[in-house]
Amino acid sequence: MLSVLPSQIVDESFISLILRITARNGFTSPYDWMDAKSFDAVTKGKLSNKQRNCLSELIPLPEPNLNIKPNVKHSALFTCTDTESPRVCPQCINDTGYLKKAWCSIGYLYCDRHQLTLIDVCHHCGEKLQWSVALLSNTCTNVYCxxxxxxxxxxxxxxxxxxxxxxxxxxxxxxxxxxxxxxLPHQSYPQFTNLPDTLIRGWELLTDKLKFQAFVEQLMGNASPFSSLPITYQLFPLRLLTRHLKASWPVEQWVDGATERVHCHTTPHSNIDEFIVTVEDAVKLLSIPRTLLANTIPQLFEKKAIPSTLRINIANLIG
Ligand SMILES: [Zn+2]
Ligand SMILES: [Zn+2]
Incomplete structure (x- = not known):
């Protein structure tokens, strides 16, 4: 079925090779010659042995280093710092016609060679880039653009x-x-649309006091589902954020200041149905004793050992 088999270039991603094989053999999509599940696994860098065996009957495969697990966890949100969706330097593609392996990692924000930001959305139409042979000609993958x-x-x-x-x-x-x-939600991969813009928004919340104050006002505003709760609970999202930061940021001091300042302003009664936190956060951030949790949260009644990451509804304990 495949008559042309280009070999993988030294710094090329495996998915780029798949796209080049697709284009060189006259197909418009990898789905024309490989099954959708295998292609999806390639985009995630997670080919199973069975999928590898099937694929190896069609093309020569690189050494199986696609399943390397990261040793260090960089984020409480996701385990892998590679992206599932394409990020590219348009100028490199114009020069070479392939996609580099390094672009998969969110640790690389720009191309060293051209000093250009790696993009994951088209600047013309704003759509997120998809894995498509169009990328090889540096073309937006939204066919209407x-x-x-x-x-x-x-x-x-x-x-x-x-x-x-x-x-x-x-x-x-x-x-x-x-x-x-x-x-926090559990994500296998970093989730974003337009990584540079996303990072700038996050960076501003962590370093810009005015942005921080605007966020505090939002948390304490009437639109908050927790507006009837003591302020410790209203500001809980900020404490959750700072607890899970890996680096040091100005926001940590601001959060400490904000929560100390308002400790005395508690509202005694609340009538919310839901305030879901992990067991660990209930104990560490809200100082609720484990024994109290074990005796009052029905979900925990029969458990011998309580997992720290278990999510529980503590609405009944508040107020
Ligand atoms: Zn470049
Ligand atoms: Zn476009």
Whole structure:
């Protein structure tokens, strides 16, 4: 079925090779010659042995280093710091016609060679880039746009961020998108649309006092589902954020200041149905004794050992 088999270039990603094989053999999509599940596994860098065996009958495969687990956890949100979706330097693609392995990692924000930001959205139509052979010709993968991709120099504020700081900015942006989060979602991969813009928003919450104060006002405003609760609980999302930051940021001191200042202003009665936190956060951030949790949360009645990451509803314990 495949008559042309280009070999993988030394710094090329495996998915780029799949796309090049697709284009060189006259197909418009990898789905034309490989099954969708295997292609999805390639995008995640997680080919199973069975999928590898099937694929190896079609193309020569690189050494199986696709399942390497990271030793260090950089974020409480996600385990892998590689992305599932494409990020590219348009100028490199124009020069070489393939996609580099290094672009998969969110630790790389810009191309060293061209000093251009790696992009994950098209600057013309705003759509997120998809894995498509169109990328090989530096074309937007939204067929209704199909313009040439372009990028700009990296924003100086985020240019030198380390991987932990990048992950922290993503975490901060999660709270900007979902201000009343009381627990963290589990993501296998970093989730974002337009990584540079996302990082700048997160970076501002962590370092800009005015942005921080605006966020505090939002948490304590009438739109808060927790507006009837003591202020410790209203500001809980901020304490959850700072507890999970990996690097040091100005926001930590501001959060301490904000929570100390308002400790005395408690409202004695509340009538909310839901305040979901992990067991660990209930104990560490809200100082609720484990024994009290074990005796009052029905979910925990029969448990011999209580997992720290278990999510529980503590609404009955508040107020
Ligand atoms: Zn480049
Ligand atoms: Zn476009």
């Amino acid at each position: 199909a313009k040439q991709l372009t990028s700009t120099p990296i924003n100086a504020e985020i240019a030198e961020l380390f991987i932990d700081e990048i992950c922290d900015c993503l975490l901060a942006d999660l709270f900007l998108s979902n201000p009343f989060s009381t627990y």
